[in-house]
Amino acid sequence: MDAMERLAEHLSKRRPELRQIKKDGQKIIGYPPGGYLPEEMIYASGALPLCLARGGDPEPVAESLAYIPRFIDTFCRCQIGYRVMGEEVLYQLPDLIVVPVTDINMRGIADVWDYYTDVKTFRYGVPHNKRQDALDYYIGSLRLLKEKLESFTGITITEDKLKEEIKTQNRMRELFRNISQLRQPGKTPAISTQDFLKLHHASFYADRATLREILETLYEELKQKQVEETGKPKVLLTASTLAMGDYKIFNIMNEVGGEFIFEEAAEGMMPYEHEVSLDGDPILAMADTFFMKRVVPAWFRPTRERVDYLINKAKELKVDGLMWYQLLYRDGYDIQSYSFKKEFEEVTGLPFLKLESDYDTSERGQFKTRVETFVEIMKQRGN
Amino acid sequence: MYSNLFKMCGYTDEEIEEQRPRIEKALERMGVFNEAAIEHAEKTVQANYDVEMVSVQKLLWVFMHSCIDGVLARDEHDYVINCNWPFPVQMTLAMIAAAREAGGKTWVGMPVQVLWMVGGTVFDILTPMLERGELIGQPVGKAHCSQYQIYTGAIDLGILPKPDLGIGSGWFCDQAAETEEMMSELYNFEIAYLDGVNDWAWNAWPNLDERAVKYSANTIKLALKRVKEITGIETTEDQLKAGFKYVAKWLYGMQNITRMIGAADPQPISQANVNLPYGLWAIATDYPDQAVDGLATMVREVKRKIDEGEGVVPKGAPRVYLALRTNVDTTPIRMVEELGLCLPTVFVDWLCPQELTKSTYTDMVDKIAEGLYRRPQLCDASAALMYWKTLCKDFNMDAAIISYAYNCRPWAVDPIMAKLDLQKELGIPAIVLETDGYDTRNYSAEQLRTRLESFAEVVKMNKEMKAAA
C-alpha cells in the first residue's frame, strides 16, 4: 500500500475515532480555515484542533438560506448547513469554536455558531495591514487565545510545552514544504495539486502522528518517483477558499488537459511555507510566522504584497497561465481581481482566468467551457 | 431654469444670483444643466420630501451647497481630501475646520455621501454612476456596495475630482476599504485607512473591548498624521472638541425628533423627511451651523404638527419598525406609510440606553473610536439583535420590517436571527425584506408592495384581534 492509500484508509476511519476521542473526554476545538490560528496553541492546551473546512456541496448552501441571507461568501454561508444537516460528523464534534475574524464573512461564521447552536465561539480580530500596531494587536490576540484555552481546558500552556508543540508542528510544516518543493518550475509535478491540497485537508482532522508518518513515507516515495512530463499547459492557482470537498475545478482541469502546478489560497490550506522560530517568546515567534510572513489575502490594505507575490510566483514557476478562483460574494477577491488581471497580463503576458463559484451543480458546464478555452489559449501560445 | 428647484432647496434669489457661476459649473459637470433634467429634479425632490417644510428646505440647502463644493473642490482648492462613510463625523468636522483655518488651500469633505443624497433624492442621476462603477471591479449581480460603485463611477465620469488623499473606512466593513484600495491603484492617489478588527465576543456589547477601541483610535491618529504630512494641516484638540460638540447637538436634536414622532399618534410627518437629518448625522459638511439650524427647525415643525393633530397615517395605526433607510430613494418608507402603518422610528435613528452611557476615555481620538463602537449595528449580530429588541419593546412596536441591504455584507448576517428573536421573545410578527441603500435597481418596488401589503394586513388584523381580546 502506498502512502496516499494509507492516508485514505486512515481518513475513512477517522470520523468514528474522533467521536470516541470526544466521548473519552478530550476537548475538541473547531476553527474555520484561514491560517491565522496556530494549531500548536491548541495542542499545547491538551485539546484537539479540528479545522472545519467542508465546502463544495450544493445542499448545505441551499439549507443555509433558512439561517442566513444569501449575500455572504458561499463557503462561510454554507457552514451552518453542515452543522444543521447533521451528516458531516466533523461539524458535530467541537466543544468550542475559535474564529480569527479576518473579514465580515468570517465573522458571519462566528455569529451563526453563537446564535443557532449551543457551541460558543471565541473570536479574535486579524488586522488588515502589517504595521507595528497591527502586529501588536495580533500578538495580543494570541495571548488572549492562550488564556481562553487555558481556562477552557484547565491546563496551563507552559512555554516548554508550547515550544515542544511548535517543534512538532515545524516538522509537519517542513514535510509539507519538502513535498511542495519537489514541484519544479514549468514541469509536471510529482504530486498533483489536488493531492497536495488533499494532504492539507487531511491535516485538518487526521491524527497528527499518523499523518506525519505518512508524509515522511510519501516524501520518500515522491523523491523516487519518475515523473513523466505530460506537456500539458501549467497553471498557477490562486483562490479565496479551497474547501475540503470542493474539487470541481481540479476535475475539470484534468478533463480538459491542463495542470495546476502550484496553489495559493487564503483559506483551505495549512500554513507551511515558514517555520516558527524556537528562540525567545513563542507567542512573538508565532505572530511572526502566522501574521507577518503570511502572504496577505485580498482583504488586506495595502494589498501590494499579494499582487507581487503572485506575479513573482508565476514567473518563478514558469507557468503558462493563472486561474483565479473565488466564491460568490467574497468581495475582496472580486474587487482585487479587476486590477490584478490588468497588471498580471501586462507584466507577465500570460493569460488569466477567473472563476466564481456558488457550489452550484449548474456551474459545471460553464466552468468547463471556460477552462477548456483557457487551456486552448495556453496551448496556442506555447506553439 | 433652476431657480425654482434651488428655492425648494432653501436658496434665496440673491444667493442663486451670487452663486450662479458655481451652480452652473457644478450642474454641467453633473450632467443636469438642461431643462429636462431640472424639471425631473423638481419632481424627484417633491416625491422624496415634503418640501413645504421649512426644515426640509434648510437641510436640503446644506446638502446642495456641500454637493457643489465637492464637485468643484479641485477647481477651488490645491489639495482635496475625501473622507468616506462609514466615517467618524467629529474627525471630519475637525479636519474641515483645520483646513479652513489654514487658509482654504485644502478642501476636506465627504463628497460621496453628499452626492448619494443629492444625486439620488434630488436629481436622480445615480444610475449612470452605478453602471460605470459596475464596469470597474464591482460587477453587477455580485452584491457590491452601491455606495462605492457610485464613488468609483463619479470619479471615473469626472463628476467628482480625484482626491490627493482618501481617508478610508476599514473598521466596519471590508468593501469600503477594498474598493478604495483598488481606486488608489487605478487613479493613483493615496489612502489612509481607519482599520478595525470586528472581534467583539457574542453578547459582550455594550462592554466595549478596549483593545479594539485603542487599535482603531491609533489608525485615526495615523491618518491625521498623514494629513499633516501631505498638507501641513494639523488638527487640534479644540477642533476635535468642536466636532464633538456638533455631534452632541445632533444627537440631542435627532433624539428629540425620534422621541416626539415615536410618542405621537397619529404619526406627524413622513419618516422620509427624517432621511435628511439622519444623513447629516453621518455626514460632516462645511455648514454645521446651518445644519443644526435645520435640525432645530424640524424639531419645532414636528412639535407644531403634533400640537395641531396632523398625521400622515390614521390615528391608532399599527406601529411598525422599519430596519433600513434607503438613502437614495424614500419609496419604501412612503409605501409602508401609505399602507396605513405607523413608523414611530426607522433604522438606527434611536439611541438605546446602552449607547448613552458616559465615556471612560479621556483622549479625544479614543473617544471617537469608542463612539463608533457604541453603535450596536457596527459591532456584531448579537449587539444588533439587542438593539432591535430593546427598540421594539421601548417603542411598543406591533411588528417589524427587517429590511436589509443587498449591498451591505455586515448587515446581511443577522436579519433572519432578528425575525426569529422578535417573534420568539417579543411575540411580534416580522418580515425580512431585501432592499438596498443606494441602488434602487436592486429591488422591485412592486414585489415589495405585494409582501408589504400582505404584511400590513396581517399586522392590522393582529392589532384588531388584540384590541378585541
Place this chain on the structure above:
Amino acid sequence: MLTAGVDVGAATAKTAIVRDGEMIAHKVIPTGSKVQESALKVTEDALAIAGLTMSDLDAIISTGYARHVVSFSNRGVSEIICHAKGVHHLIPDARTIIDIGGQDSKVIGPREDGTVADFVMNDKCAAGTGRFLEVMANVLELTIDEMGPEALLSHAPATVTSTCTIFAESEMISLRAENVNREDIVAGIHRAVARRVIIMGKTVGYKDKIVFTGGVAKNIGIKYFLEKELGMEVVVGDEPQIMGALGAALIAQIAPK
C-alpha cells in the same frame, strides 16, 4: 348574502361564488395577457354555473397579484390573507399552508381562526415556483401535466441545485448530455423545488396539518417530495387552486367594504 372572490394570478384567474358562507360555484381559466377581461370572464362563467349574473352579487373582493386592476371589485385583499381564509374554511385544522403558484411561492402559518400569524414569500427569483417547472418541462419536452407522474418513476433523482431558472436550464441540458435518465432529471427538479420552498418556510415552521395549495399542488411529484423532505404528511384539497378566490369571497361575506 351572495359574494364573489376573484383571484387573478400570473398563470390563472379563479373565481369562487359563496352564498351565506358556503361555496356554490367556482371557475378557473388562464389569465392570458388581458388581465381585466379574464377577471371579468372567469367571474361571469362562475356565476353562470350557478345560474346567476353580476347584478346578483352583494360584494366582490379581488386578490392575487393583479387584484388592483380588477375594476369591478369592492376592494383588493392580499392573497396571503385570502389563502389562509379559504383553507381554514375547508380544512379548519390546517396549521401550515404551502402555496406554490405560477410566479410566487409562500409558506403561511395560520392561526386556529384562519388569520395569519406569519408568512414568507419568495423574492423576485422564479426558482421554486410553477414557472420554474414550466420552463423545465419545455427543456425536457414534456407537458406540465406529465412532469409529476414522470418524477415518481425515478429511483435515483439527479442532483439539481440551481437557484436560478436560467442556469437550471443549462443544468438540464448538461444532465441530458451526460445521459442521465429523464425521470431522474425530472425527479431532481421536483426535489429541488420542494426543498427550496421548504427551506424558505423554515422561519415560519412546519406544523401539522400541512396543506398544499396553488396550481402546483396538482402536481403529485412536488407533493411527494414535500412529504419526503419534510418527513410529514402533506394534504391537498379537492380544488387547491381556488383557495384564494374562496377566501376572498368569504371575507366579502364578513367585510365587504
